[in-house]
Amino acid sequence: MDAVVIDGKKVSEQIKAELKVKVESLKKEGIIPGLAAVLVGNNPASESYVNGKARACEKIGVYSEVIRRPADITQAELETIVRGLNQRPEIDGILVQSPLPGHIDELTVTLTIDPHKDVDGFHPHSVGMLLLGRPTFRSCTPYGVIELMRRYNIDPSGKEVVILGRSNIVGKPLAAMLIQKAAMADATVTVCHSRTKNMKEICRRADILIAAMGRPELVQADMIKDGAVVIDVGINRVEDPGRDKGYRLVGDVDYEACRHKATFITPVPGGVGPMTIAMLLTNTVYSAEQRRLKA
Ligand code: NAP
Numbered sequence: 001m002d003a004v005v006i007d008g009k010k011v012s013e014q015i016k017a018e019l020k021v022k023v024e025s026l027k028k029e030g031i032i033p034g035l036a037a038v039l040v041g042n043n044p045a046s047e048s049y050v051n052g053k054a055r056a057c058e059k060i061g062v063y064s065e066v067i068r069r070p071a072d073i074t075q076a077e078l079e080t081i082v083r084g085l086n087q088r089p090e091i092d093g094i095l096v097q098s099p100l101p102g103h104i105d106e107l108t109v110t111l112t113i114d115p116h117k118d119v120d121g122f123h124p125h126s127v128g129m130l131l132l133g134r135p136t137f138r139s140c141t142p143y144g145v146i147e148l149m150r151r152y153n154i155d156p157s158g159k160e161v162v163i164l165g166r167s168n169i170v171g172k173p174l175a176a177m178l179i180q181k182a183a184m185a186d187a188t189v190t191v192c193h194s195r196t197k198n199m200k201e202i203c204r205r206a207d208i209l210i211a212a213m214g215r216p217e218l219v220q221a222d223m224i225k226d227g228a229v230v231i232d233v234g235i236n237r238v239e240d241p242g243r244d245k246g247y248r249l250v251g252d253v254d255y256e257a258c259r260h261k262a263t264f265i266t267p268v269p270g271g272v273g274p275m276t277i278a279m280l281l282t283n284t285v286y287s288a289e290q291r292r293l294k295a
Pocket residue numbers: 141164165166167168169170171192193194195196199212213214215218233234235236272273274276
């Protein structure tokens with residue numbers, strides 16, 4: 001039987017509709033959640049991500065502000081902008097869009113963000129709290145993976161989860177989330193990377209296989225076990241002269257081959273992708289709710 005297709009677009013719309021209700025209730029108490037994005041340079045992909053985030057904010061009633069600066073901004077200038085945003089009470093979330101120009105030390109910029117406004121979940125404070133199993137901002141893409149599973153009643157408790165990829169924004173935080181002694185966690189987690197030996201054998205053990213490598217369709221049907229849940233975080237452009245744009249998007253999983261063997265599978269696009277912004281909004285609204293509690 002074919003796998004159930006996990007519809008990330010639909011789930012992300014549900015989340016946004018739920019957030020809109022929360023935002024309306026916050027507004028009744030005089031609080032408008034606010035998100036500020038700092039965009040450095042003119043990378044078209046970053047521009048499009050930031051615009052997408054701003055549009056999503058607008059749709060649910062969250063105030064959004066984009067601060068654009070040229071690529072030759074200095075480290076000190078960028079940090080001054082972030083410190084200024086830290087001081088503004090109406091800004092609940094701050095994100096500095098990466099990649100940043102080579103002369104900028106990204107970690108130091110992240111460290112400048114007030115951890116109470118770290119809606120991307122990249123600040124070492126958030127990462128540390130996550131590891132300790134304490135409430136904190138969770139980085140948006142892995143948080144989106146967990147939320148997708150939750151909404152499809154896929155409970156990782158006691159399951160063998162194999163994560164392909166160990167980046168700081170996806171693989172590592174996802175592993176940290178899934179090993180917690182907590183709901184939607186309690187999994188036995190293996191993290192693979194480019195130096196992993198016998199990856200195929202390791203993948204075949206997985207009850208839940210999560211691919212986040214940026215390697216087009218590397219996961220083939222012979223790498224998954226019958227009945228596995230397959231979550232594809234990868235987004236890759238592959239040449240396709242048949243398309244107007246000259247390319248199409250594929251994941252790290254060979255979707256057509258694997259969907260006959262899996263029980264659940266995420267498509268690309270339309271799987272994990274739309275969840276990232278939904279979880280960024282979730283973090284921003286959560287941050288505004290904390291502001292209300294402190295008021
Ligand atoms: P990244 O920083 O490049 O990390 C890739 C990871 O995959 C690294 O840990 C690397 O291992 C590992 N890897 C690469 N090739 C491998 C191979 N052949 N076998 C095993 N492991 C391999 O990438 P990322 O930022 O985590 O992103 C991963 C993918 O997710 C990309 O396609 C990206 O576009 C996508 N993504 C999607 C969203 C979203 O849906 N919103 C968000 C973020 C990322 P080493 O550590 O050994 O180099």
